[in-house]
Amino acid sequence: MTVHDMKHAASDSARLEAVGGRLSRVDGPAKITGAAKYAFEQQLEGLTHAVLVGATIAAGTVSAIDSRAAETAPGVLAVLTPDTIMELNGASDWLGNPPSQPTYNPLAREVTYSGQHIAAVVAESFEQAGAAAALVK
DSSP, X not given: OOGGGOOOOGGGGGTTTTTTSOOOOTTHHHHHHTOOOOGGGOOOTTOOEEEEEEXXXXXXXXXXXXXXXXXXXXXEEEEEOTTTXXXXXXXXXXXXXXXXXSEEOSSOXXXXXTTOEEEEEEESSHHHHHHHHTTOO
């Protein structure tokens, strides 16, 4: 017997209210009135924020990154570039074979697409990190 073979009586609507009926959400009233707290609005002590800087070219090699203006911007704790970040160990495949590349740098020196991450700015607030990321050239 399949679901399509089952016959439902009119009294079965209580069981089938999820389809075609109204469902109330526990957090609905708080969201509608603006009283709900979202994860982004939570401020934890010592929390820092990072914004990635994307490449402005579609392909090429990063010869230099000028981060001096970003480093002196208010609230900036660090500016990470391919030269300042530690390379990560390569991952093995699901069979446990050795990695195809021994190390991996998440910030690219070789750009293969526009917007590829080439730097990251860490700051005390998201707004400060975003403003400083715009200063990276």
